[in-house]
Amino acid sequence: MKTLDQQLLAAHEIGDGRVLMELYAQAAEQADTDKARGFYLTHALVFALECGAPQVSGLRQQLIDMGRDTPV
């Protein structure tokens, strides 16, 4: 069973934006500090934006609520 890190590396290797979004969102859920959570949510948001995923607004709102982003 691949670790999350290994899964992320594999997804980066093939450039699968939707998988990257999901994996980074998963990493954010598992993060044990606000800083780490903010970092991973940012990456999830970027890949969601790039692939036009419906999760964009929810991910951005989480970052706004943390004081780490602003509405568009």
Added chain:
Amino acid sequence: MTRTDLSKVRRPIAQANGLPNAHYTSQTIFDEEKHALLFDGWAGLAAASDVPEIGDARPIEFLGIPLLLVRDRQGDVRVFQNICRHRGMILVSQPRKIEGAIRCPYHSWCYSTQGELVSTPHVGGPGQNKHDGIDRDLLGLLAVRSHIWMGVVWVNISGDAPSFEETNGALIKRWAEFDKPLFHGGPESSFTLDVNCNWKLAVENYCESYHLPWVHPGLNSYSRLEDHYHIEIPGKFSGQGTEVYRQIRDDSGELFPDFEGLSKKWDTAAEYITSFPNVLLGVHRDHTFAIILEPLSVEKTREHVHIFYSTPDTDAGLRRKNARQWKDVFEEDIFVVEGMQRGRHAVSFDGGRFSPAMDGPTHLFHDWVAGRLESRRQAAM
């Protein structure tokens, strides 16, 4: 700054000489013309059909400037400078579909297809995507003024030319009957020709019917020299028309469908006009075409040919036949434009002379070039 003497070009046609050799061989003059003729006005960049679907993005280098042609989420064609506002990184390197936002591959700043900056990840530190010093509203993609007409995307790089409609109003009015949906014939109706000549020679050759009997003898049986007429609007556009356009047919005699609502003139007429500086246009009752001249260097040009029809579902075989026929005609011109280019290295060539009866449209283009350059030189003094 090297300055050529353009006074003889501006004389009346019977006394005029053509543009001096340097206008076809000098990098310095090429660079001057790049601004005066191509950047400061409305130049043809691409066909709108180069980005046929929403999200399609195509990088295009235009005389060294990295541009990005995009069809945005609303279906509108936009042109941007193909760089991130952060560190100037090229955003899109290959034609592709933008599924959501355009992500810079360097620091992942993201832009909507309408050019808005929608994300600045970590700009305020890791996991902090905002900073008081970075106003996203002011850092959208750098839009290039663009306009679509006759299936062509036109751009004004300088940003300060009069509107497209004002600049090209006379030609738009002349061909108002063709102001209707034009349907690109698809991949088979598009081809490129690379020619070893300065782009202006392709314009000059297209201007005139004088060479037709010798270079395009296939026309002699049905479109003789006397069937052609000059089109000359000083300072605006020039070209030629024919009064005996003959429609192409397939093996069973079928024709392309006509554009709707054309006046009787177009039953048998066709016109071929260069919209200065670099787009060679042709209109017929059943199809139009655009040849976008891409200056690759002082002595090299790429001709991008696109053929359009009145409906989206014309016969594929007939489209192939029509494209082949036009390609044959345009290929016939290659040896003369390349020959004229080589001739521009003849040290004593004085730019040549014009037939007052036959070279009006060509001289008109030379005069337009000279006028634009003189204006720019005057403004620089």
